[in-house]
Each structure stands twice: as C-alpha cells, then as structure tokens.
Amino acid sequence: MKNPPAWQFNIADQKRGIWSFAATMLAFFGTVVPGLLLDLNIGIIITAMLAVVFTVLFLTLRWTWRKEALTLFPDRIESALYGTIYFTDIRKISRPWGAMSPAIRLRLKDRRVSWSMVRSNRALIQNTPEEVMLFEDFLQQLETAMNKQGPQHVRPQFKADDTNTHVTPAEQLSQINRSRNNNAGLIIGATIVIVILMGVGTCVTRSRNPDFKRMKAAxxxxxxxxxxxxxxxxxxxxxxxxxxxxxxxxxxxxxxxxxxxxxxxxxxxxxxxxxxxxxxxxxxxxxxxxxxxxxxxxxxxxxxxxxxxxxxxxxxxxxxxxxxxxxxxxxxxxxxxxxxxxxxxxxxxxxxxxxxxxxxxxxxxxxxxxxxxxxxxxxxxxxxxxxxxxxxxxxxxxxxxxxxxxxxxxxxxxxxxxxxxxxxxxx
Structure with a gap:
C-alpha cells in the first residue's frame, strides 16, 4: 500500500508571537523614548535600540517557533498540532485575515484551525521559498482529495445572510489555490519596528519618511x-x-x-x-x-x-x-x-x-x-x-x-x- 503524502513545516505560535511582538515593542520604546528625553545623540539611541531589540528577538526565537507535521489521507488530515481533521467536519475554508499567501483557515463543527506561511507580524522566522512550494503542494493535494470525496461529504452551516451557502469547502479551497493574496493592508513583523525607527530618526533629522510598505511590496x-x-x-x-x-x-x-x-x-x-x-x-x-x-x-x-x-x-x-x-x-x-x-x-x-x-x-x-x-x-x-x-x-x-x-x-x-x-x- 502506498504511503500517504506527508509534509513538515515551521509554524510560529500566534499567541506566543503576539507576546514576543509586545516584548519587542516594549524594548524599542524603552530605549528610544528615554534617549530622546535625555537628548542623546541619535546614533547612540539607534545603536542601543538595535542591541536591545535584537537581543529580545533572539531570546524569543525558540519559544515562538513550532513544527507542524501533516499527513493526508483520502478522508482526513492528521496534524501534529491539531490532531485528526475529517473532511466531513469541515464547514468552511477561507484565507486567514491579513495572512501572507499561501494560508488557509478551516472552520470545523466545533473549532477552527489554520496554517500560514510565516510572513506576518506574528513571526520571528521566515519560511524559505522551498517551504512555500511544499505548502502549496499540500494545498493542491488537499483540494484533489476533497474533490474525490464528492459534494456529499460536507454539510456547510452558514448564517442566513451568508452569500456563499452554495459554495462547498472544496470549491472554496480551489478559489484560494487559484488566487494571490494582497498584502497591501499590513506592515508586518520587523518592518513595523524599522518604520517606527525611521520615523523617529527622520523626525530628529527633519527629513521625509520613506514608504517602507511600498518598498517591501515592490x-x-x-x-x-x-x-x-x-x-x-x-x-x-x-x-x-x-x-x-x-x-x-x-x-x-x-x-x-x-x-x-x-x-x-x-x-x-x-x-x-x-x-x-x-x-x-x-x-x-x-x-x-x-x-x-x-x-x-x-x-x-x-x-x-x-x-x-x-x-x-x-x-x-x-x-x-x-x-x-x-x-x-x-x-x-x-x-x-x-x-x-x-x-x-x-x-x-x-x-x-x-x-x-x-x-x-x-x-x-x-x-x-x-x-x-x-x-x-x-x-x-x-x-x-x-x-x-x-x-x-x-x-x-x-x-x-x-x-x-x-x-x-x-x-x-x-x-x-x-x-x-x-x-x-x-x-
């Protein structure tokens, strides 16, 4: 019997990522604001800020990072983080709000689970292009497996005002796999730190603040x-x-x-x-x-x-x-x-x-x-x-x-x- 396909990805814990981000912001303001109040040289402030912030990032690195292992069977997904997920329990598949592509969120009958490539302000490590390619392969094979189950395997349960009641989870996944995510609404992760840092620096030097969001998107x-x-x-x-x-x-x-x-x-x-x-x-x-x-x-x-x-x-x-x-x-x-x-x-x-x-x-x-x-x-x-x-x-x-x-x-x-x-x- 052929072994079922399996994948392994690095995933950042969202809750831990939020606490890590809060600690980074606290470290940032804890060095920049006192330096400005004491009217220190901007070079000294930036040096101290970088030393403190990157130390905090390094310490929270292992704490935030987790490994996910996925195995795909004809009727279910086996996840190291979420356990067994049967196709019959899936009510809706969508893209997490503000997530970098590729990413999906599954609404089950009693919970919600999601997987995202680590490219948001919840992350301290970036996924490589090879990992992105492998995760896209998982999404494609998941779509194929769900389509083989037929439309009878799902029982979508939406509110009365939901405009997508006729769309099955397999069709929703197909739409996600064929679309590209727009990241224009986010300034993410360490980019936020850099934007704030440059904003402070440019206020001191009275120069124009560059558009980092557009630079990153380009x-x-x-x-x-x-x-x-x-x-x-x-x-x-x-x-x-x-x-x-x-x-x-x-x-x-x-x-x-x-x-x-x-x-x-x-x-x-x-x-x-x-x-x-x-x-x-x-x-x-x-x-x-x-x-x-x-x-x-x-x-x-x-x-x-x-x-x-x-x-x-x-x-x-x-x-x-x-x-x-x-x-x-x-x-x-x-x-x-x-x-x-x-x-x-x-x-x-x-x-x-x-x-x-x-x-x-x-x-x-x-x-x-x-x-x-x-x-x-x-x-x-x-x-x-x-x-x-x-x-x-x-x-x-x-x-x-x-x-x-x-x-x-x-x-x-x-x-x-x-x-x-x-x-x-x-x-």
Whole structure:
C-alpha cells in the first residue's frame, strides 16, 4: 500500500508571537523614548535600540517557533498540532485575515484551525521559498482529495445572510489555490519596528519618511517575477544539458534542479527579506549560461537538502536521512535526556568524485568513513532513507547512473539489505 503524502513545516505560535511582538515593542520604546528625553545623540539611541531589540528577538526565537507535521489521507488530515481533521467536519475554508499567501483557515463543527506561511507580524522566522512550494503542494493535494470525496461529504452551516451557502469547502479551497493574496493592508513583523525607527530618526533629522510598505511590496513582487524567469531558464537548460537521476528507498521522494538563491535573512527584518534573493536572481538572469544548477533532494516528508557540487567533472551524491534519529550535540552529557526533541535529526550528504581511472566500487566504498555501517542502517531502521543522485552534465548520464546503481546494490547486498525496496526516478 502506498504511503500517504506527508509534509513538515515551521509554524510560529500566534499567541506566543503576539507576546514576543509586545516584548519587542516594549524594548524599542524603552530605549528610544528615554534617549530622546535625555537628548542623546541619535546614533547612540539607534545603536542601543538595535542591541536591545535584537537581543529580545533572539531570546524569543525558540519559544515562538513550532513544527507542524501533516499527513493526508483520502478522508482526513492528521496534524501534529491539531490532531485528526475529517473532511466531513469541515464547514468552511477561507484565507486567514491579513495572512501572507499561501494560508488557509478551516472552520470545523466545533473549532477552527489554520496554517500560514510565516510572513506576518506574528513571526520571528521566515519560511524559505522551498517551504512555500511544499505548502502549496499540500494545498493542491488537499483540494484533489476533497474533490474525490464528492459534494456529499460536507454539510456547510452558514448564517442566513451568508452569500456563499452554495459554495462547498472544496470549491472554496480551489478559489484560494487559484488566487494571490494582497498584502497591501499590513506592515508586518520587523518592518513595523524599522518604520517606527525611521520615523523617529527622520523626525530628529527633519527629513521625509520613506514608504517602507511600498518598498517591501515592490521587493516581493520583484522576487516572484524573477523566480518565474529562473524557472523558465532552468527548463531551457535541462532541455539542452539533460536532467538528473535519483535512486532511493523513499518512494515519495523527488528531485529538482535549481540554481542556489540566498534566502537568508539573519536580522529577520521584513524589508530585507528578499534583498539577498533578488541580488542572486539578477546575477543568474544576467549570466544564464554560466549558472550552476544544483540538485535539491526532497524527501517524502518534505525535508529539502541541497547537494553541494565539487570541482570534479564527474561526480554524484549521497544523502542519508532519518527523521526519527536525533543527533545529540557534543556539549550535552550522555545521561542528559532533556529537550531531546530539539536535537537535529540525522540528515547528511556527501559527494563522490570520479576520475577516468577511478574504480566506482572503490570510490563509493571509500566516499565516507563507515560506509558499511551507514548502509546497514537501511536494514536496521525502517525510518532510515538513502538517496543517490547525479545529473547528466556532471557525468551521470543514464548508462553511468545505472552502473552506479549496480555498484551501490553490491554494497547493499554485502550488508544484507533488500534492494527491491529501492526505485529509480529521473527528471
């Protein structure tokens, strides 16, 4: 039986986010207002304010951030945060007020639940474009599953003055999936802090306050427009250079070719969310033929891993991933079992460079210390997944990759692993 699709996302707790935002505002006014009353130098005020505010943001980071795991069945959703949600209990599907796209709110017969990408003033961390892509995939598959149930599975209960009584939840979800959210009504998250800060600074210097909301919206629009152009560029490059291959025991895994785009925002400031990404996109579009397309391995539970290439002309990659196996940090005592759930999961990758005279079996066997121990985990741990991937323009055409598959199978058989559970995919 095919495993049901599953996703994992980072979600900020809304109530905790509100308290964190209030603490940030208190820290802001607690440094700026006394500084202005004491007529201190504006540079000193800004420096003190940034130090205090970012310290508060750092301290509230772990407290606010939560992980959500979703599994989709033909008749229900299993959520780590909300439990079981049957399609028959869904009365209405809408977009949360003021939420960044994509986001949905489910009105059930006895409660309400919602999921949003973390892009509002309730958030301290931003979701990556890869997470947004995966969440959109969840919404599309949810729509498909609900449509398969048929119109009889829902019993919408609206007030008499509701104008959408004829619209089923599945149709409402379809409308959300085909629409884009307008963010013009919000100045969110850290952008509010920056706007207030700049307002104080410009009052002191008697200069005009820039329109940060418009700047942020323009930056976001530029990012999505540029990302679409990069997607088209990748499709053209794949037609000319060839695609990539994947061999794995994770039947729900996929691979994607895409250039590296820096989506980091270390200060978690909304205004600068797309600055690094837009810079990289401009560089990619300026020199499209010289851009390196990296392999991204997406596991069945939506965990994404980038395969970092080396300088070798011929190379392929391995990834080992076990979401149930936690790595204890070096500074934690062996008998300390507190906060084990916060330990990072086993998720490592490495590359195997090949020379013309390289014996593939030798190269693969020596690619990482303890290779036999690593491969034996496939047999010993049901949740352990192994991925081997390579792309055509790095020497892994179809005959070369099949040779790699045969070689890996020899090593797997040496460790008594059943290779019938492995599958080959290509893009």
């Amino acid at each position: 930056s976001e629009e530029r990012f999505y427009r540029g990302k679409q152009k990069v997607e088209e560029l990748v499709a053209q490059r794949m037609e000319k250079e060839g695609g990539a291959f994947l061999y794995t025991n994770d039947h729900a895994a996929t691979i994607k070719l895409f250039p590296y785009i820096n989506t980091d925002n270390p200060l978690n400031i909304e205004l600068f969310q797309y600055t690094g990404a837009n810079k990289d996109i401009d560089a990619i579009l300026a020199n499209p033929d010289s851009v390196q397309l990296d392999i991204y391995v997406i596991s069945g539970d939506s965990a994404v891993r980038r395969m970092r290439p080396g300088t070798s002309a011929r190379q392929f990659f391995f990834r080992a991933y076990d979401p149930k196996q936690r790595i204890r940090p070096a500074n934690v005592l062996p008998n300390d079992t507190t906060r084990q759930e916060s330990y990072p999961v086993l998720d490592i990758s490495w590359r195997v460079p090949l020379q013309d005279t390289t014996n593939m079996l030798y190269a693969m066997d020596r690619s990482i210390p303890g290779m036999d121990l690593m491969l034996a985990q496939v047999r010993l741990r049901p949740t352990f997944y192994l991925y081997m991937t390579g792309k055509v323009n790095q020497g892994m055409n179809e005959p070369a990759f099949r040779e790699a598959v045969i070689t890996l199978n020899k090593l797997l058989h040496r460790n008594h692993v059943d290779t019938s559970t492995f599958v080959i995919r290509r893009i």
